[in-house]
Amino acid sequence: xRDDALQGEMARLRGLVDAAxxxxxxxxxEGADGPVPPRLAEAMGYAVLGGGKRxxxxxxxAACEALGAPAENxxxxxxxxxxxxxxxxxxxxxxxxxxxxxxxxxxxxHVRYGVATAILTGDALLTEAFRxxxxxxxxxxxxxxxxxxxxxxxxxxxxGMDGGQEHDMRAEQEEPSLELLGSLHAMKTGALFRASxxxxxxxxSATEAQRAQLERYGRLIGRAFQVTDDLLxxxxxxxxxxxxxxxxxxxxxxxxxxxxxxxxxxxEAARLTAEARAIAASLGERGWLLDAIAxxxxxxxx
Amino acid sequence: xRDDALQGEMARLRGLVDAAxxxxxxxxxEGADGPVPPRLAEAMGYAVLGGGKRxxxxxxxAACEALGAPAENxxxxxxxxxxxxxxxxxxxxxxxxxxxxxxxxxxxxHVRYGVATAILTGDALLTEAFRxxxxxxxxxxxxxxxxxxxxxxxxxxxxGMDGGQEHDMRAEQEEPSLELLGSLHAMKTGALFRASxxxxxxxxSATEAQRAQLERYGRLIGRAFQVTDDLLxxxxxxxxxxxxxxxxxxxxxxxxxxxxxxxxxxxEAARLTAEARAIAASLGERGWLLDAIAxxxxxxxx
Numbered sequence: 001x002r003d004d005a006l007q008g009e010m011a012r013l014r015g016l017v018d019a020a021x022x023x024x025x026x027x028x029x030e031g032a033d034g035p036v037p038p039r040l041a042e043a044m045g046y047a048v049l050g051g052g053k054r055x056x057x058x059x060x061x062a063a064c065e066a067l068g069a070p071a072e073n074x075x076x077x078x079x080x081x082x083x084x085x086x087x088x089x090x091x092x093x094x095x096x097x098x099x100x101x102x103x104x105x106x107x108x109x110h111v112r113y114g115v116a117t118a119i120l121t122g123d124a125l126l127t128e129a130f131r132x133x134x135x136x137x138x139x140x141x142x143x144x145x146x147x148x149x150x151x152x153x154x155x156x157x158x159x160g161m162d163g164g165q166e167h168d169m170r171a172e173q174e175e176p177s178l179e180l181l182g183s184l185h186a187m188k189t190g191a192l193f194r195a196s197x198x199x200x201x202x203x204x205s206a207t208e209a210q211r212a213q214l215e216r217y218g219r220l221i222g223r224a225f226q227v228t229d230d231l232l233x234x235x236x237x238x239x240x241x242x243x244x245x246x247x248x249x250x251x252x253x254x255x256x257x258x259x260x261x262x263x264x265x266x267x268e269a270a271r272l273t274a275e276a277r278a279i280a281a282s283l284g285e286r287g288w289l290l291d292a293i294a295x296x297x298x299x300x301x302x
Numbered sequence: 303x304r305d306d307a308l309q310g311e312m313a314r315l316r317g318l319v320d321a322a323x324x325x326x327x328x329x330x331x332e333g334a335d336g337p338v339p340p341r342l343a344e345a346m347g348y349a350v351l352g353g354g355k356r357x358x359x360x361x362x363x364a365a366c367e368a369l370g371a372p373a374e375n376x377x378x379x380x381x382x383x384x385x386x387x388x389x390x391x392x393x394x395x396x397x398x399x400x401x402x403x404x405x406x407x408x409x410x411x412h413v414r415y416g417v418a419t420a421i422l423t424g425d426a427l428l429t430e431a432f433r434x435x436x437x438x439x440x441x442x443x444x445x446x447x448x449x450x451x452x453x454x455x456x457x458x459x460x461x462g463m464d465g466g467q468e469h470d471m472r473a474e475q476e477e478p479s480l481e482l483l484g485s486l487h488a489m490k491t492g493a494l495f496r497a498s499x500x501x502x503x504x505x506x507s508a509t510e511a512q513r514a515q516l517e518r519y520g521r522l523i524g525r526a527f528q529v530t531d532d533l534l535x536x537x538x539x540x541x542x543x544x545x546x547x548x549x550x551x552x553x554x555x556x557x558x559x560x561x562x563x564x565x566x567x568x569x570e571a572a573r574l575t576a577e578a579r580a581i582a583a584s585l586g587e588r589g590w591l592l593d594a595i596a597x598x599x600x601x602x603x604x
Contacts, residue, residue, distance in 0.1 A: 031461025033493040034485040037468040040460055091425060096417035115398035116471050119421065120464050123393060126425060127459035130432045134452040142444035146436045149451050153433035158342055158426040159333025166339040169418050183336045191335040 006292045010058060013071065017057040017082060020075050021048055024132055043113045043121040044128070048086045051104050055225070056196040057082045062289045063200025063214050066280070074203035076138050077148045080129040081196050084156045087125035090118055092165065126156070140203060147202050155195035164188025168254060175253040184254065185226045186219075193222025217279045217290065224272040224297050230256040231265050232302070273298040308594045312360060315373065319359040319384060322377050323350055326434055345415045345423040346430070350388045353406050357527070358498040359384040364591045365502025365516050368582070376505035378440050379450045382431040383498050386458045389427035392420055394467065428458070442505060449504050457497035466490025470556060477555040486556065487528045488521075495524025519581045519592065526574040526599050532558040533567050534604070575600040 025045050029036050036044075057078035064074035093100040093108040094115060101111050110118035133148050140148075154160055164187030167180065176184060197218030201211045234257035237246040245252050252258045257265045273294045280291035327347050331338050338346075359380035366376035395402040395410040396417060403413050412420035435450050442450075456462055466489030469482065478486060499520025503513045536559035539548040547554050554560045559567045575596045582593035 028460065031456055031459070031465075033457065033462045033496065034465060034489040036460040037465050037472070039472070040465055040468040044460065087425075091421055094421065096421065116396075117468065119393055119396065119398065120468050120471075122425070123389075123428060124460040124464040126428055127455050127464065130451055131455035131459060134448045134455070136452075142448045145448050146444045146451075149432055149448075150436040150438075153429050153436070154334055157333070157429035157433060158330065158338040158346065160335045162422050162426040162429065163333075163336060163339050163342055166342040166419065166422050169422075170339070170341070187336040194335065 006289070006296075009062075009289055009292075013058045013061045014054045016061060016071055016075060017054050017078055018049075020079050021082060024079060024128075024135075025049070028128065028131075039113065039117060040120060040124060043109055043117055044125055046112065047090050047109050047121055047125060048083060050106060052082075052086070054082060056085055056192055059193065059196040059218070059221075059293060060200040060203070062293060063197045063217075064204045065200075066283050066286045066290050067201060067204035067206050067210055067214075068286060069204035070139075073139050074200045076132050076135055076140070076145075077152065077199040077203055078196075080132045080148075080152050081155075081192060081199060083125045083129040083132065084152065084161070085192060087122040087129070088156075088161055088165070090122040090125070094118060097165075097169070129156075144202055144205065148199055151195050151199055151202065155191040160187055160191035160195075164191065171254050172250045178259065181254060181256070181259060185223065185256070189226045189229075190219060190222035193225060194218040197221075213279050213282070217276050217294075220272045220276040220279075221294055221297050224269050224276065224294070227256055227265050227269045227272070228297060228300050230258075231262065231269070232300070234258060234262070269298050308591070308598075311364075311591055311594075315360045315363045316356045318363060318373055318377060319356050319380055320351075322381050323384060326381060326430075326437075327351070330430065330433075341415065341419060342422060342426060345411055345419055346427055348414065349392050349411050349423055349427060350385060352408060354384075354388070356384060358387055358494055361495070361498040361520070361523075361595060362502040362505070364595060365499045365519075366506045367502075368585050368588045368592050369503060369506035369508050369512055369516075370588060371506035372441075375441050376502045378434050378437055378442070378447075379454065379501040379505055380498075382434045382450075382454050383457075383494060383501065385427045385431040385434065386454065386463070387494060389424040389431070390458075390463055390467070392424040392427070396420060399467075399471070431458075446504055446507065450501055453497050453501055453504065457493040462489050462493035462497075466493065473556050474552045480561065483556060483558070483561065487525070487558070491528045491531075492521060492524035495527060496520040499523075515581050515584070519578050519596075522574045522578040522581075523596055523599050526571050526578065526596070529558055529567050529571045529574070530599060530602050532560075533564065533571070534602070536560060536564070571600050 029041055060074050060078035060081060061071040065071050090109045092098050093103060094110055100108055109121055129152060130149060133152060134145055164184050167184040168188055194215055198211060198215040201214035234246055234255055245258060246255055276294040277291050280287040280294060331343055362376050362380035362383060363373040367373050392411045394400050395405060396412055402410055411423055431454060432451060436447055466486050469486040470490055496517055500513060500517040503516035536548055536557055547560060548557055578596040579593050582589040582596060
């Protein structure tokens with residue numbers, strides 16, 4: 001029963017996000033300086049609307065509702081964070097970065113549209129994220145919108161996701177210390193999760209104490225997501241059932257399951273999600289979806 | 303005398319911009335999610351602080367002062383527009399785009415730091431631009447800051463600069479019509495000039511009528527800048543003194559001097575800057591620097 005309710009709620013929030021992203025991208029074909037070139041508009045849609053779990057924006061909406069405000073308040077920042085996530089995948093997949101030809105079972109943007117258009121598509125989505133947050137037709141007051149712009153920029157930029165990717169690329173040349181590995185993941189993955197939960201709180205006009213709680217919740221499940229991601233990746237990649245490497249030296253250097261061991265990772269995921277669930281519980285009945293999301297992340301199989 | 307005053311004023315405004323950019327980039331080493339990786343911080347500084355005429359931010363500060371407000375009001379948006387300009391050069395220079403190895407007499411960012419770091423450097427500067435506009439320590443009210451974020455995003459994104467670059471790349475495969483060429487330049491170059499002048503007006507809490515005037519001024523000098531740029535490029539590149547091509551088929555397809563002829567370009571630059579100067583004159587004595595900037599653009603030799 002609770003499981004059905006959870007699936008229903010996740011689908012409802014994903015539906016809100018998908019509809020808003022689709023609406024926003026299609027309404028953006030005409031601007032003050034000129035119309036968006038059709039090929040660029042198509043590539044932007046391909047990158048954003050081609051599926052994905054919508055983890056980050058769903059988390060944003062759930063955090064907003066957990067504090068008693070309507071999900072619609074948080075929809076602009078939720079869409080912005082998903083656009084940031086989508087742009088980062090487009091750029092990370094490029095030949096000079098991770099050189100991936102497929103994502104979600106389809107050709108990556110640069111395979112389909114060429115490297116130059118893929119770079120521009122990422123740039124345009126990153127830019128669009130900030131336009132979405134400031135979209136005039138939304139309920140938030142200007143000061144909340146300014147805070148959200150700053151939050152998204154902080155999480156996406158040089159001391160957040162971009163910086164994490166730079167650390168990750170350095171790790172190809174030199175195995176990072178465990179401390180640097182922690183920063184790498186906190187920046188590359190954690191920053192957007194932290195911003196997702198905190199963005200929902202800001203959109204809900206939360207008190208400072210609530211903002212701090214949701215920020216902590218976001219950090220915890222961001223780290224738990226990374227730990228379980230590395231575990232799943234390790235289990236999938238290792239050649240033999242008892243092997244202790246993924247078979248790829250760079251992947252080994254940054255994979256927490258390889259670096260810390262499987263058992264330690266499972267313990268850490270349990271500890272992180274337990275603390276996150278305690279925060280969700282402290283929000284009362286309204287916190288149930290945040291509790292369920294943390295539990296989902298601990299138990300994830302994909 | 304007027305000429306000395308002009309050079310002095312331009313140097314004063316450039317000095318404000320350079321100091322603010324340097325301060326901002328050095329204060330940005332530590333963030334909520336982690337410290338900026340040193341190599342990324344260095345590449346960002348290399349891209350932004352390595353010279354440049356600072357045309358766009360100087361225009362922003364001049365527009366703000368022309369409306370009677372202190373230049374400091376417009377400093378955040380001026381820095382943001384310069385960061386956008388700097389990031390666009392880093393990405394445009396990439397091997398998959400224009401493939402340029404030198405800029406301003408130095409190796410381009412990707413030659414010096416590698417393609418992957420150059421992509422991230424551009425991404426981080428683009429992101430940083432939005433963080434600068436929302437920087438808390440500034441005199442503007444939240445609603446003005448929201449407007450400025452939207453303005454910068456509109457000018458930089460898919461229906462502005464990014465879209466213009468996509469048009470430009472298509473033009474390598476197919477000669478654009480004169481109409482499309484107009485859009486290409488209005489988006490690729492014009493959008494940031496328009497935003498620079500309008501951004502200064504918004505930062506000066508201008509009336510709607512003043513904003514429209516400054517936006518028009520920005521459009522006019524953006525177009526004039528492009529026309530004179532193409533003229534200078536054409537004159538420099540053509541093989542023989544009487545040749546009517548630049549010797550590069552793609553350059554020929556998008557160069558206004560090739561497409562329209564030298565005389566028509568000079569006429570257009572004169573017409574555009576005359577209209578811009580009339581707007582500057584309508585602002586009274588305070589408009590003198592905007593008048594001088596328009597005259598400089600018409601007469602530019604580099």
